[in-house]
Amino acid sequence: MWGEIYKKGLSTVIITILLIGFALVAIGIVWTIIFNIVNEESERIGANQLSLDLNFGKIDVEFPNSLNVSVKRDVGEGKIDGIKIVADDGKTSEIFSFNESIDELETKVFTLNFVDLSILNAEKLTLSPYFLTITGKEEILGVADVRNLDLFNIGSFKTGQFITNGDAEMGDTTNWVNIDGIDSEFYSGSYSFVDAGGGTIYSKELIPVDKNYLYHLEGMFKSDGIDQSRLYYGFLPYDENLKFIPPQSVDAILNTETTLYEEVHSTDTSIKLTSCNNWIILWYAVVAFDIDDSGNYNDLPNYKTSDYNISKITNYPNYCEIEIGTGYGVQHYAKFNAPAGTKVRQHQSGGTYMYTAASNSLVPFSWTNYQGDVTGMFNEGTSSTKWRKNSTYAVVLILPNYNQTYAGSPLQPRLLFDDLKLTIS
Structure with missing residues (x-):
């Protein structure tokens, strides 16, 4: 009898515990539902309370x-x-x-x-x-x-201020590379720039290029030495990867597309081609490798070019051979390895940069304005008034006292320049 009573009591306890457990679970479920509803509603209220402009x-x-x-x-x-x-x-x-x-x-x-x-x-x-x-x-x-x-x-x-510190009025050479300094003689304001040597001066800030706009570059220049300064003034064009676009990468000689008759090694000084039709002997000519021969020039700018100076062309029954000569006494080479059958084209170099506003100009001893425009873009070729193919950025370029470096000589030309401006319209 005691066993039966014990079993009944135990069963009652178990049932009670189970009921309590079920109740707690139910409370937990209900609380979770209520909490989520309250939480979502509070977040919704928080969002609705915001009045933003x-x-x-x-x-x-x-x-x-x-x-x-x-x-x-x-x-x-x-x-x-x-x-x-x-x-x-x-x-x-x-x-x-x-x-x-x-x-x-x-x-x-x-x-x-x-x-x-x-x-x-x-x-x-x-x-x-x-x-x-x-x-x-x-x-x-x-x-x-x-x-x-x-x-x-x-x-x-909108302001047209595409050249920071183009007037030297910051009192220093901010935004410029390779300028000697500033001078108290000026065209306007309080200062001008001065350079008494050679070298390549360029702006640090990149200017975006769009072929649909007109880029007008100008500036005031003055010779301030015994001899007149020789000036180049224009742009350096860059592609989307900020790589400078040299003229030989875009200036194709038309109708010179052909293929390699034999493989070429980077140190070769002669190259065999299947045809040399329209190829010419030219000191500043180069060979461009892996070209697009569809007529669309999709390979431009092509940076895979040999050293310059195609010095000799010899025709044979089944192929022709070009020779790469020397430059300033130094032997030039193919520069690239390429297998037989590689498509190639003859290119030519020229003015390294775009001399839009001044090209080999002797600057007077009085303040003189130099200016020029660039618009459009070549599919192939180069000039100072049209952007080179795939130009994406540019910087302003100045070559002062070009080839006039007379170290320590009183004849050393001295160039002043001021009010460098670029407008885009």
Whole structure:
């Protein structure tokens, strides 16, 4: 009997424990549901309590591939924890997140350092604020503003100030490489630049190239020595990878496409071709390898070129042979390895840079304006008034006192220059 009573008592305890367990589980489930509902509702309330008026302001270009974007918040309740700016070129987008709050009537500037896109191709920016929920989740509050981009009509581009410190009024050589210094004699303002040697002077800031615009370069120059200074003034063009585009990479000699008759080694001084039709003996000619022979010149700029000086051409029954000569007493070479059958073309060099505003000009002893324009882009070829194929950026170039370096001589030419300007229209 005691055993039966014990079993009944034990069963009652077990049942009670199970009922309590079921009750706790039920309470947990109900609490979870209620908590989620309350949490979601509180987050929804938090979002609904925000009254935002957020807009893009001024946008400035910072070369080579950044934008400084100002964002202004007008009157509106609520606190935001950050913003997202999406840049889009029509094919690819890049998202920039900034974990910074913006208060009412506050303006902040955010720098977009592009990695996946180029500022030259970006078509629009989209602005979206967000706040952090009590669970730490980012809650996007929709699109606050959209700005369509035209690189040549935004921010600093509207001012036409494409050459920083072109007038030397910073009192130093900021934005310039290889300038000797500044001088108290000037065309305007308080200073001008001065250079009493040779070398290559160029601006540090990259200028974007668009073949549809007119680039007008000008500047004031004056000889200030016993001899007149000789001047070159123009541009250095670069491709999208910031590689300088030399003339021999784009200046093809027409109808010289052919193939290698035999393989070539980089140290060879002669090259056998299947045909030498239209090839010419030319001191500044080169051989371009791996060319596009469709007539579209898709290989340009072609950086796989031999040393210059095609000094001899000999025709044989089944092939022809060209010889690469010397330059200033130094033997030149093919420079590249290539198998038989490789497509090649004859190219030529010329003026290393684009001398748009002055080319081998003797500068007078009074302030003189030099100017020139660049517009359009060659499919092949080169000049000082048209961009070389696939030019994406450029810098301003000055060759002062060209070939006039007389170290320690009182005859050393001295060049002053001021008010260097570039306008794009």
